[in-house]
């Protein structure tokens with residue numbers, strides 16, 4: 001695919017990443033594409049859903065499989081704004097994704113080049129991988145998100161203080177005598 005087509009699809013993933021940030025999640029967005037048409041959309045919803053598996057790629061893969069009626073997505077390409085983690089790299093391989101295009105590298109958790117190499121994980125299915133597409137845009141979204149979160153942490157006090165405050169706001173148990181039916 002030409003680089004301008006890659007950039008056009010990565011911009012769609014970036015829009016989804018911005019949605020994650022608005023909902024309080026680390027901004028990562030993904031799209032699954034087949035014949036130039038988006039068949040799956042995803043954004044990180046880990047906080048929103050309190051589910052460690054709700055990464056952008058997982059949501060986009062699930063949506064694509066539902067829409068196409070197949071777990072096998074070997075004629076599909078996945079675009080994601082951040083280098084996939086080990087879980088998502090595994091799912092990408094399991095789904096037989098044809099090619100993976102990502103934006104920024106994730107030095108702490110990325111499983112394409114950073115902490116693991118996707119080619120080593122994909123033993124019997126080769127995924128074409130291309131990184132660095134609109135990486136700067138993706139990085140700016142992430143840095144902006146963490147900068148704002150640090151600022152609001154400072155305004156709110158530490159995480160421990162916030163937790164104590166939240167706990168103190170939990171309603172006291174109703175007096176069982178008052179609560180008991182007459």
Ligand SMILES: [Zn+2]
Nearest residue numbers: 055084085088
């Ligand atoms: Zn992931």
